[in-house]
Amino acid sequence: MYFSKKDVLLDQLAACHNDPSWFPPFAEAVQGLTAEQAAWRKDDSSHSIWQLVVHLTYWNKKWLNYFVGKETFVTVGDNNDSTFQFEAAVNKENWISTVHALDAAYLACREVIAGYPESKLDEMVQGYPGECPWWGAVSNLCTHNAYHIGQIVYIRKQQGWV
Template sequence: MMLESTRLLNQIRQAFDGEPWSGPSLRATLGGLTAAQAAQHPVAGAHSIWEIVLHIPVWSAVVSQRLAGNVLPPLADSEDWPPQPQTPTEADWQASLAALQAAHEQLLTVGATVADGALDIPLGPTFENSEGPGYTPYVMLHGVAQHYLYHAGQIALLRKAVA
């Protein structure tokens, strides 16, 4: 019988670069995009693909830190949504994709240390949930897969507008 923590990490892997039943993974949705395409703002008031790619690892890192037992201060808007480069280059775009990959891999490494018995133990109040006992590792790990696929859907729509 597979451990629940292993199943959760498998869902995160599927959402990131596997074959989730809901549609293309985050990485598949990003495949083949150029820096110029990723930097466009085709929808007024919406983030660019690049900004989304910079945002996702912020929250992967937050979850990694919380799972490791760290208490974090609130994120400033500029930390939650880092700005894309003023003059986008392919090298910058590839570096952003590499940072996304690295944050994902770090999350999987930290997530693998969470025992099944700890999945339902609240991590304590934090800036994202200051009332009550805080989120559990179970909720946070599910949230990562949801976050990946939520933004994959946004990226899929933005891709149509920049194609």
């Protein structure tokens, strides 16, 4: 059986989004959390689950915009605190809205990649320093998602919110 690059990347995105695999997907990792739990931080040097979700939403949307040509890649940046910040009041409605935003970003990424020809994945990311094919960028985006989903699961376990 043959699996294309697109098949593998769509499988990775599904594993991050809502398809239980080797680690709990995002949908499972945040299921049942209250707004107060999501906003909890150990200290000022750590991120809350809410901040991690905002961060993942930012980067998934950003790379999707690069992929479809809505934005031109400039730099990965220093991953500064601005990508982790949220202004919303800590309440149920805002937390649900934040979760839905990342869910929608995952769906959009999966739909867009599924709709593009396989050849797009072999093209280089324009403006990226060095050679970076789209399949590598999307694969790294999935790894980034898995890393932060692991942090969410770890925070839940630490706090007994399992």
